[in-house]
Amino acid sequence: MLRHTATVSRLTAYVAVWTIVAFLAGLLFFLSSSRTVVLASHDAQVSPDLGGHVVVHTGPVLPDFRLDTGNTLGVDIRLGKTEARSTDDLVRRYISIAGQPDSQVDKVKDAVADMAWDAALRGAVVGLVPILVWLLLGRRRRRDLGARALGPQGALAGLLVVFLVLMAWQPWTRNESVVESEHPWMSLGDFVGPDVTLPEEAAGIEVRGDVTTDQTRRLLTSAISKYESSKSWYVTAATDAAALDLHQPSEGETVVVLVADRHDNIGMDQVARALGDAAGATAVFDAGDDTSAGKSWEEFSLDSVTQAFDGLRRYGVAGNHDHGTFVSSYLDSHGWTMMDGEVIDGPDGATLLGVDDPRSSGLGAWRDETGLSFDEVGQRLSDVACASPVRVSTMLVHDADLAADALARGCVDLVLAGHLHVQEGPTRVVGSNGQVGYSYTTGTAGGAAYAIAIGGKPRRDAQISLVTYRDGRPVGIQPVTLRTTGEFHVAAYIPLVLTPSRVETAQK
Template sequence: MTRSRLRKAAPWAGLVLLWLVVSTTIGLLGFANDSERVTIGAHAATVSPTFDGHATLDLGAVLPRLRLKTDLPADLGLNIDIQETDADNLTELLNRDALIASQPDGEIARIREVVREMAVDNAVAGAGSGLLAAVVVATVWAMLGPRRRRELFVLLHSSERRVQHRAVVVLVAMLITIASIFGPGRMRAPEVAPTEWRPLSALLPELSFDERLRSVEVASGFSTTGGIGVIRTAVETYERSTDFYGQLRDRVVRVGGRIHQANPGETVALLVSDRHDNIGMDPFAAEVAEVAGAKVLIDAGDDSSSGQAWEVFSINSLAQHFKDLKVVSVAGNHDAGGHIEDAMRKNKFTVLDSKPVEVEGIRFLGDSDPTRTGLGSADSPGDETTAEQSTRLADVACEQPEDKRISTMVVHDPASFADTAARGCATLLLSGHLHRQVGPDTKVVDGKPVTTFTNGTTGGAAYAFALGYTLRRPGEVTLITYSQGQPIGLQTVTAELTGEVTVGAYRPLSS
């Protein structure tokens, strides 16, 4: 009975084993030879998996290759081939790279996502190939039938010696073929010695290194020694950035006692605007949110400077630092072009698009800025003007029933909420754009309080570009306290040019 069951189960077990072997082989081979073109920081880049346990950055012929350990299972590593950029010169490029490297969490998360997608895609392809192989074998097995299979079995055993001889000949032929393909390259002496790797700290012993940089290794060679001045400049920029923004983050804890704490049943949101690529401020803003117990991030736009594809690193950083918060956002005039909004949606932000939505019990309405503005270029109109947007959003807000009144309107330019404020159809109206704080100003319209508030630049931007190892003007975030979905108080927290942190007074809002 047991033998009969085993005989019946054997074909199925064989098919499962076949599926597993083929799936694993095809999946691993596909993954090992896969690559993906992505945008990382200020560059286009090609990411491909390796199994050397390191993340290796190939920076081209002029600058040396860098690598650091990944500490991933199965010695999984990455090769990142850094390619073209839109930077105008080498100095600008190095400053961008060093400053982005000082806050790499968003880009690291993006690379992990890319590798995970490649692994899933190849696993699916492997599973499909294994299933196809199993189906073909099962079909052939069924088509032969029991009688023909017995005949083939008898025939095989009756000519067993001849089959063995043929198998030996085939095996020897395969070995000769493999040796002819791979042998010559193995037998030739390499013209170039294998790459030697040196710790970055050994290359620049006069500089101090944080824990992250101490694990970085540099490929020895002409590009390393010839570009040592370039490397030193990049490391110094990196160190200045990490020191300045790291001190800002640490000082939030010191002033945490001055930050208003929400009562039970209340919800806190953090408002940011006009970051203009300055991801250095994200750890500071995230620390403020954590101290205040915020559950929602409100982003009033201008996260980038020109809306280019390479600037999605700014959104990746925001998503990584606020991954535990719900994010409600609009794009600003410097975010136009679609890349920034696409990155927001890909990171699961709630991007306001003229329809009321409810997040954490707060009823929002808003839209991205219709104006298009590049870095240093004049405004160009979009599908509508800000005045037309203001009228259209006011019509939507004023159509809402009283029990679904808009609690918070979010736009980038304060001109876009002017009509809603004048008609009294929202309780709190938020914006950015001006790079300076305006309000909070409260007026009573038809017996209801209406408060307008414009947040100062979170990125510390004087103009449209704020990425740097210091601030160009104070960087501001605002905490908004809600009760039962309605705003009841505002409080600003400001990073000063000196590196100090100032906490504004908590301002109750009229209800």
């Protein structure tokens, strides 16, 4: 009984020591850690602290911002390099991102959570060290070391520890005062002045500026005004979209949202999702050009469209403006099924085929070959479609011309594309084999007049299309256009009359 009690006491002591050491070590690791992420189109360093605020250091031109988190944990964010060509361009990006901040907030949360888990694991390992050392030394060795600790050797060891701590700490070194510490925090309202009405969500924001940022008050005031009008415009559009009278799928039918040419306009993402929900959509097709240049600073756009369609099955291709492989690889790693030149299963039993625009990556699905021309990639894609043992119900491409040969040969039911920024079709095509197919190009979902649509309201009419499937085959399309005036134009549902399949013929 006494031995059992001693064992329990010893194990309790080990657990207590491990818990204390692991917690302290983990906390130290956590507070000294950082992550570099792409945030708000910047390379940004994210570091946790116990200051109770989210502090954003924007650099020498714009003021720093902070917001109370409501608890002890805080985050320090230092924005680094960006590819913005001017301060005005940068502010326009901020306006757009601020209107749809959830994806960026989640990115910071994920970074902090990742650091916390990493610190906890490292702390757990460190917490085992004193216990393992204690056990490895053994009782006799511990007694011997304890006796020596009270003698000259112990005193020398203690002095060595103190010396090492002082060398690491260096309390005699004087740090120069930091410039930013000389400028107090003030409310955003006080900074911009009483003539500016702040949005409700900005009520708790504080800023810290200097003589340089005093010159940006007018720019910041203008940004607040643009933010308020832009956000309210998209919120109103999303609310109106949810109430539209759209074609509803019948029993056994599936609806897919089709977007293309967003060009960084994340404001339209909430509108597109509202339309999809109103139509009962369960999947989304992205026909490319989510960005203007395919650069890493445009992660915010990819994060936004990913979050907007969370819970839906997501399929996509990269467009010609999504230069390189960054966009495809990023979306692929964040839950999208990216087309790579092979026939795959899609929603409602549909068979899908598609590939990134060859003008974006120089590759198709054929990764061992480079420099394939647009026509060569189209020919390869057509060959894959026509050789498929099951009929391809949908070919998803950025430019419909890439699938023209497959349609001409009668090997696909429906080609879905973007690129033109205006609607074309659906156009009925009778293939050389007698099979009927359709080509449909949707307008720009971002309301983009050119290659970028970030900031403010759409520059031209924005369009989202809704594609209905039955038994794995497309049976109808409904285009929905949001005018630059904020009014919706809901086009009539367009039935697609295809050549009956062998199963349908046999059933008749």
